Amino acid sequence: MRRIRAAAAGAVTITLLTAATACGGGSSNGGGSNDSPKTLTYWASNQGASIGIDKKVLAPELKKFEKQTGIKVKLEVVPWSDLLNRILTATTSGQGPDVLNIGNTWSASLQATGALLPWDAKNFDKIGGKDRFVDSALGSTGAEGKDPAAVPLYSMAYALYYNKQMFADAGISKPPATWDELVADGKKLSKGGKWAIGAEGANVSENIHHAFVFAKQHGADFFKADGTPDFTNDGVVAAVKQYVDLMAKDKIIAPGNAEYAQNQSVSDFAKGKNAMLLWQSAAANLKSQGMDPSTYGIAPVPVQSGTPGTGTSTNSMVAGINLAVFKNTKNLDGSAKFVKFLTSDAEQKILNTAYSSIPPVKTAQEVAPFTDAANAVLKDTLAKSAAALPQVADESQFETAVGTAVKELFADAAGGHAVSTASVKAALEKAQQQMPKK
Known part of the structure; x- marks a missing residue:
């Protein structure tokens, strides 16, 4: 979770969370034509100094994805003050996006609703394999002993x-x-x-x-x-x-x-x-x-x-942002392609540079600017002295x-x-x- 949005925000009422069920996700009423294989809806968390800056960072990357795949991404940048409650509402109403950002500390809670796609070996294979990601980031993707509920996108310390x-x-x-x-x-x-x-x-x-x-x-x-x-x-x-x-x-x-x-x-x-x-x-x-x-x-x-x-x-704490997919999305194939795109080495460098975060993808950490002295402190912390909040x-x-x-x-x-x-x-x-x- 994060700075310029505050770190992993979001007070949530206990009644709302306990009401969440496994019925949600992927409805075309959630803000996009999710029934089309050529359209995706993406809720991104506010990572930049403003929502406008986030749109400026993400817009060219989404255009790049559309050019590569023919899939248009409908973007909404959601403030941290609203994000968790918006997600929880989507899990109960079915009116949510296809792909979304979640604060990594929420992974186990949102996993418990049953609304998110489990990232089993088959799904990880679609994006290049689980072993591409660093262990500290994977440690904040869901409850121990269960398939992760999300995929690491940005790591922070x-x-x-x-x-x-x-x-x-x-x-x-x-x-x-x-x-x-x-x-x-x-x-x-x-x-x-x-x-x-x-x-x-x-x-x-x-x-x-x-x-x-x-x-x-x-x-x-x-x-x-x-x-x-x-x-x-x-x-x-x-x-x-x-x-x-x-x-x-x-x-x-x-x-x-x-x-x-x-x-x-x-x-x-x-x-x-x-x-x-x-x-x-x-x-x-x-x-x-x-x-x-x-x-x-x-x-x-x-x-x-x-x-x-x-x-x-x-x-x-192991800070960061994860990517999740609503299990009931009507465009699972496109969602997997989008997750693969955002976690590719090239996009990891672009996005994590823009947000001064650390790529959770191992190979992406090995190139500039993530090899400089300032980032060395953060990488060393994540590797040696950070702990995941209770999953x-x-x-x-x-x-x-x-x-x-x-x-x-x-x-x-x-x-x-x-x-x-x-x-x-x-x-x-x-x-x-x-x-x-x-």
Whole structure:
């Protein structure tokens, strides 16, 4: 999921998700003449700085596909604030596109509706085989032990972006590698109306991404091995408190960030209001805001101690966008051709360059610009120290419930209210009570 749209967005009501069934997809009422083998409808997620930019990026590629295959693609770029609910509505109404983007963290939840085409060996063979894709990206395509519900399209990882001049002015010679170092550096940088780091406190998806990573670093998970929610264990509580404390106790995040919900922290960083930014593959976003790449550095997200790696040194969720096909599409052959086109080496280079993401296709990663130093940080993170969010059927509700709890805790911090271990635990208990009962 992603930046300029916010990272994998989307609060979804529990009632809507639980109402989703396997009846959906591929109706001509979904916005295109899906009954024609020469027409496809494609819902693309908003990856660029605006929907207009996405159309500008995608339009020539869709024309290229039409020239190659004779199939016209009817494109709709859907804002992240609407995308999940639009998809869920399509699964119940049957009025959806043929091919669509999904945030990769939603894969298991949408898989559970039964509306998406399973990518078994036969279907993967149509697009060149499953082994073309990197393991980390495949890890966020659906529940373990089941055929994937989607195919990776764009891969992303969180990194720490830092303003070189602001660091030099504060006498800081290198980016922080641990959270203690980040807090210490942050106090030096949070002066004169400037702040150390930004946060999207009202962005539910950003909140869950960071809470998940912090929990991993505390050796904790939000779910037990049997899939039962475990939001109030000591590690999760400590992780959420540590994150919110960047504002509440450490005071290196501006209180106003509690209301940020869509890229404002990126804008603040680009304008020199903040010295650091925690974001997914942010280069294209920063460029669109006029920030020269020479003015900032890119480093791995800090860990509790040591260096990034697996387990308690995890420092990113496996972020990204997947391609899915509605199972009931009336143009399955054309949909498979379109997925093959978008995941071809040539298109992977074009699209991932445009969005400053990393190709999930192995061979496409081995060419410029994905071999430069900035992308090396992201690729290394995805290969060695990123973990997939829980691939459980209730993942969407998990994002909404816990992300909202963190949002409310940030609001408390901004309002000057104490954020204690007890208040964090109470917020997470409330979130856990909102999860579907087994």
